[in-house]
Amino acid sequence: MKPADTVARLDAWLREHAPGDFGQLAPPADPRLVDGIAPDRFDLHPDVRSWLELHDGSAVDRVLAAGAFVPTDFPLLGAARMSDGLRDMEEEVARAVEDDEAEYVVGVTADVRWLPVALNHTGGQLVVDHREGPGFGAVLELDPSVGLNGVKRWDSLSHLLETVLEALAGGSPVPTATGRKAVPRIEADGVPLPHVVWDVHYG
Template sequence: MQLRSILADFDVWLAAHAPGDHRQLMPPADPTRAAALAAGRFRIHEDVLTWLSVHDGSQRDPVPAAGAFIPRDFPLLGVTGMSQGLAGMVEEVERAVEEGDEEFIVGLEADERWLPVAMNHTGGQLVVDHRPDGEYGAVLELDPSIGLNGVKRWDSMSHMFISVLEALQTGSALMTGSGPKAVPRIEEPADALPHVVWDLHFG
């Protein structure tokens, strides 16, 4: 199934069951900006461009929980967030090289060919791997604060959306990069629209 069709199904499910998350979905990104976000460093994976052609991120409101329907509580980024995230990666790599820490940082905590596509409120990131010696298009999770260094979560963004949609539809668990399982449920607060939350289960 093509990603565009998967995203259409995803939107329908969110609208029906988690309108609080659905309303966070942004309109499509400007295609010229999307095509240029890697600044010529690498060829952007088609899944990234497809996501941006449908939604320029999933965090219309600038609050931590907005649009965080990917476990572990990740809102998806748009062009601006991806560009800023990539610039941060490049800066971190340059700093590591300058300080002689390259072997401890590059490909572990940062890489100039890792394109951030999601960031949660604790600083964890999901990145799409564009390294020539990596798995092109794979979605990796990293969070140095808990020792999570580029752990592969999904083969691609298409695989990510299929897996998450199936978990949402069935209430089934997904493994996280740090070990525990994440199980989705719909939270219905009195002062906000229903939205997805992921409960962690250890052991």
């Protein structure tokens, strides 16, 4: 399924069942911001461009809990924050090279071709791998709080969106990078608008 078709179906599901999340979806990104994410570095994966052509992130108001409908509780980033995240990656790699610690960092905890596309409240990141090779376009998870270093979660951003849509529509669990299961539910009590939360099951 084309990314635009998946996002259209996801938008419709959120509008009906999780209006808090739907209201957090930003309009399309400014094409100039998209072109400025990685100029003279690499071409953006088509899935990243497709997402940004539809929504410039999923957390218009970052203070609200809504918008984090990707397991586990990740809001998707817009163009400006992707650009900032990439610069942070580049700076981390540069520091590692300068300190002669590249083997412990590059391709492990940071890479100049890892484009951050989601960030959760614990500091975990989802990145799209733009390195050449069979892993091109894959979505990896990084989370130093639980020792995750570039663990592959999905084959592509399209695959991520399809998985989320299937899980939300069917209430089915999604395996986490640590082997547990995240199950979606709608939080409606004590909130202005219902939104998706992911409950992690440790058993």
